[in-house]
Amino acid sequence: MANIKHRRELSDTTLAMLFIAPLIIFLFGIIIYPMATSLYSSFSIVKLSPYQINFAGLLNYANIFSDQYFYHSLLVSARFVAEVVAITTGLSLGIALFLNETLPFRGVIRAIILLPYALSEFTTAYSWRWFLSSDWGLLNGILYRLGLIKEYIWFVNYEHSVEWMAVAYSWHIVPLCAFFMLAGLQTIPEQLYMQAKIDGIGPVGRFTKITLPFIKYAVLITLVLSTFFAATTADIVILMTGGGPGISSTTLTYYIYEVVFKSFNLGYGAAISWLLIAIVMVLATLYFTFLTRTGRAR
Amino acid sequence: MKKKLVLIVVAIALILWSVLPLYYILIAAFMWETDVVSRPPQIFPTNPTFSNILRVLGFPAPGITGEMLRPAGYPVVEGLTNSAIVASTVTLIAMAVSVPAGYVLGRYNIPRRNALLMLILGTRTLPPISIVIPYFIMYKTIGLLGTHLGLIIAHLSLIIPLITWILMGFFATLPRELEKQARIDGFTRMGAFVRIVLPVASSGIATCAIIAFLTSWNEFIMAWILTTGSKAQTLPTVLATMFTQNIGLSIFAVANFLATFPAILIAITLQRHITRLRIVDPLTQVI
Numbered sequence: 170m171a172n173i174k175h176r177r178e179l180s181d182t183t184l185a186m187l188f189i190a191p192l193i194i195f196l197f198g199i200i201i202y203p204m205a206t207s208l209y210s211s212f213s214i215v216k217l218s219p220y221q222i223n224f225a226g227l228l229n230y231a232n233i234f235s236d237q238y239f240y241h242s243l244l245v246s247a248r249f250v251a252e253v254v255a256i257t258t259g260l261s262l263g264i265a266l267f268l269n270e271t272l273p274f275r276g277v278i279r280a281i282i283l284l285p286y287a288l289s290e291f292t293t294a295y296s297w298r299w300f301l302s303s304d305w306g307l308l309n310g311i312l313y314r315l316g317l318i319k320e321y322i323w324f325v326n327y328e329h330s331v332e333w334m335a336v337a338y339s340w341h342i343v344p345l346c347a348f349f350m351l352a353g354l355q356t357i358p359e360q361l362y363m364q365a366k367i368d369g370i371g372p373v374g375r376f377t378k379i380t381l382p383f384i385k386y387a388v389l390i391t392l393v394l395s396t397f398f399a400a401t402t403a404d405i406v407i408l409m410t411g412g413g414p415g416i417s418s419t420t421l422t423y424y425i426y427e428v429v430f431k432s433f434n435l436g437y438g439a440a441i442s443w444l445l446i447a448i449v450m451v452l453a454t455l456y457f458t459f460l461t462r463t464g465r466a467r
Numbered sequence: 468m469k470k471k472l473v474l475i476v477v478a479i480a481l482i483l484w485s486v487l488p489l490y491y492i493l494i495a496a497f498m499w500e501t502d503v504v505s506r507p508p509q510i511f512p513t514n515p516t517f518s519n520i521l522r523v524l525g526f527p528a529p530g531i532t533g534e535m536l537r538p539a540g541y542p543v544v545e546g547l548t549n550s551a552i553v554a555s556t557v558t559l560i561a562m563a564v565s566v567p568a569g570y571v572l573g574r575y576n577i578p579r580r581n582a583l584l585m586l587i588l589g590t591r592t593l594p595p596i597s598i599v600i601p602y603f604i605m606y607k608t609i610g611l612l613g614t615h616l617g618l619i620i621a622h623l624s625l626i627i628p629l630i631t632w633i634l635m636g637f638f639a640t641l642p643r644e645l646e647k648q649a650r651i652d653g654f655t656r657m658g659a660f661v662r663i664v665l666p667v668a669s670s671g672i673a674t675c676a677i678i679a680f681l682t683s684w685n686e687f688i689m690a691w692i693l694t695t696g697s698k699a700q701t702l703p704t705v706l707a708t709m710f711t712q713n714i715g716l717s718i719f720a721v722a723n724f725l726a727t728f729p730a731i732l733i734a735i736t737l738q739r740h741i742t743r744l745r746i747v748d749p750l751t752q753v754i
Contacts, residue, residue, distance in 0.1 A: 184656045185575045192568035192631060193583075199624045200590050203601035210604065220608040267477050278478060280735065281485050287735065288489070289685030291703045292727045295710070299495075300488040305716070307491040310508035321506075340488065401594035404687045408707065422596050429600055430692055442597040453592050 211443050215435035222436075229440035239441065241416065242424035245331055246400065249420055252335035253342075253399035258391050261343045265350035265384075286344035294408035297337035301325055330410050330418040338405050342398055346391040353387035354380070386460075393456045400449055421445055493727075495720035496520065499531045503716045523721040541714070543722050546705035549694075550726075552615055553701060554683040557622045561630050561679045566672060569634025570660065574646075590628045598624055599689050606693060613697025621689045626679050633678070637671040638664075677733055685730060702726045 179187070211230070214223045233239050264282060272278060285293065300307050303323040312318045325333050357379065365375045403422035406412055412419035412427065419427070425445065429438030495503045496519055498512045521528035522539040530536045571577060572584070602621050603612070611617035645667060649659035665672070687703045694700040695708060706722050 179656050181575065181656065182577075184660075185571045185577045188567035188571040189577065189583075191564045192627070195564055195623065195627055196586060196590065199620055200593075200598070200628075203598065203605065203624070204593070206605065207597070207601035210601065215604065217604070217607050220604075264481065267474070267481065270474055272474065272478065278482070281482050284485050284489070284731070287731055288727060289687070289703070289730060291685060291687045291706075292489070292723065292730075295706075295723055296488045296492050299492045305504045305506070305508055307487065307508055310506070310510075313507045314510075337488070340484070344485075397592065401592075401596070403594070403596045407688070407691070408710075422594060425596050425600075426688075430603070435600070435604060439600050442594070442600055445594055446597055449592050449594065450589075453588075 207439050208443060210436050211439035213436045215439075217433065217435070225436065229437045230444075232437060233441060233444065238416070238419075238424060239421075242419045242421045245417075245419055246421040248331050249335055249338075249418075250396055250399040252332060253339050254392060254395045256335060256339040257343055257346055257395040258388065260339065261346035261350055261391055262384075262388070264343065264347035265354055265387075266380075268347065268351050269354045282347070283344045285340050286342065288341065290338075290341060290402065290404040291408060293337060293341040294405045297333070297340070298409050301333060325410060325414070327414055327417045330414060334405060334409055334418055335399075337409060338399060338402065339395075341405075342395060346387075346394060349390050350384050350387040353384035357383045389456075389460055393460065396452060396456070397449065400445075400452070492720050492723055495717050496724040498717055498720075500715050500717050501531065503720070519717045519721045520724075523718060523725070539714075539718050541709055541718070541722065542700070542705055543702070543725065545698075546700060546702035547725060549615070549699055550684055550701040550703075553618050553622065553690075553699075554680050556615070556619050557626060557683040558676050558679045560619070561623060561626045562672070562676055564627055565630040565634055565675070566665075567660075569631050570638050570664065572631070572635040573638030574641075587628045587632055590624075591632065595625060595686075595688050599692050602689070603692055613694055613699050615699045618690055618693050618699060618701070621693055622683045622686060625686070625689075626682050629682065630675050630679050634671070634675055637675075638668065641667060681730060681733055 210222065212224060212226060212228075214225045214228075215221070268279065268282070288296070299305075301309075301324045303309065303321050303325075306321075306324075308324070309318070309321040313321065361379050362375060365379060370378065401422065403420075403426050406418060406420050406423040407426060410418040412423045421441070422445070425438050425442050428434045428441065491508065494512050497515045497517070498509070498519075499514060499516060502509055502512065502514060516531075518528040518530065518536070519539075522536060523541065523543050525538045525544055527535050527537055572580065577583075599621065602617070602624075606612040606617050611620075641664070645663055646656075646659045649663040650656070654662060685703070686701075687707070690701040690704045691707060695704050700708075702722075703726060706719070706726060709719055709722060
């Protein structure tokens with residue numbers, strides 16, 4: 170008898186299918202199925218205890234367009250996203266340029282700068298809420314001690330609650346983007362700068378002609394990330410401002426939260442949430458096309 | 468010389484920017500309530516105490532005048548336990564699903580691969596507030612509201628696509644010859660994966676496990692909606708409830724400290740490994 174060990178051998182396809190099957194089951198079971206029910210809810214009137222769902226066609230979607238609070242929250246979201254994107258891009262570029270210099274205590278400085286990103290959105294929101302408090306906030310305390318103010322200031326007021334929220338949120342995500350840009354900066358060969366200096370190109374010229382082209386991709390990534398993070402976050406609003414004072418910082422995500430989980434207007438809330446998803450998807454497609462083009466052009 | 472001075476000033480400004488907002492809520496955990504609300508606030512605690520921490524953890528402790536105070540009586544320890552249960556279960560399941568899937572997506576050419584990738588990417592862009600709506604309605608009708616299982620399932624919907632995507636990129640960067648050599652050495656395809664690929668990939672897999680754990684540990688909105696006030700509520704949920712109840716600031720600061728500290732520790736250890744994963748892809752939306 171031949172001494173051949175018969176082992177059960179899987180073909181490539183069988184192994185691949187075996188390995189991928191759990192993922193597909195999970196994707197359909199815990200994401201696609203729930204989202205499909207959510208889509209159906211958005212076309213229905215949904216009541217809880219006892220559960221009742223009645224198809225209502227386009228009613229919810231039609232109502233959105235006559236809802237002044239929806240327009241308000243859409244504008245607040247747009248303002249919030251624009252501010253986060255602007256602050257994040259500017260600041261992370263600055264931090265990346267700084268970290269790219271030769272520094273003493275480099276490791277320590279890097280770790281401290283990375284710290285806000287290591288914190289949760291949750292801690293970010295509460296830290297800033299405390300920091301800006303008009304009763305016992307540290308920012309007021311410092312300004313007071315320095316003699317710059319006589320009375321404590323109410324920072325997170327009707328006019329500027331969105332701005333402060335944008336600052337707090339940017340604080341949280343800037344380190345991530347700064348490290349993306351730093352990775353881009355570190356690919357620039359030192360000789361290019363030397364050559365430019367010899368050719369008599371000034372610092373501004375060196376920045377636009379050498380630095381920018383090398384970090385264009387990282388800047389784009391920052392734009393994408395900060396847009397998505399800011400457009401989809403609800404945590405920072407719930408925990409830092411509660412949409413207020415009044416409704417001054419009610420973003421679209423917070424408005425959905427209120428409609429669904431405070432007024433229990435489930436079908437309507439689902440409809441607005443699908444509108445948000447549609448906006449995000451359109452942005453995603455735009456960015457994706459843009460990124461792959463730039464990626465190839467690199 | 469002038470440049471050096473500028474760099475020092477910038478360094479100090481950046482350190483203040485990173486630390487100041489967090490600073491007060493951290494030291495308030497070790498301060499007496501009257502000191503926390505004093506005006507102007509103390510930059511350094513003049514009269515530090517461990518009483519708040521002891522009382523939050525469920526022990527009686529002396530107050531500022533020396534009399535014994537009862538434990539604070541908030542379910543902080545319960546929240547910590549729940550957070551640990553949920554986050555570790557989520558990590559185990561997510562890794563069991565994502566490691567094999569990430570391996571195949573990163574190294575095999577399977578039919579409809581692109582469609583599957585677009586699906587994973589699409590789910591990554593869903594706002595958490597949108598995913599939690601159907602879960603809330605479903606759980607309300609089938610009684611999964613306020614249970615560990617319910618929150619675990621919801622967290623998996625966020626974490627499996629994220630981890631699969633990162634692992635796919637990671638497996639794709641490993642040398643092509645790994646399996647070829649293993650097959651020549653007489654391993655089956657399964658054997659090559661278990662005995663050769665997994666050990667080589669272990670550091671990347673460990674990093675992804677930490678990312679999965681942290682994401683679940685830090686997650687707020689789903690936990691807040693699906694577990695508030697129940698026996699399964701996680702630490703962030705307990706804290707948010709405490710905050711709405713107008714409790715003492717120093718007590719709240721302690722709870723916040725407990726929620727933040729493990730995460731910071733893990734993140735610092737993680738920092739060293741994260742570059743190795745090369746998660747610089749824009750659409751991964753890391754951590």
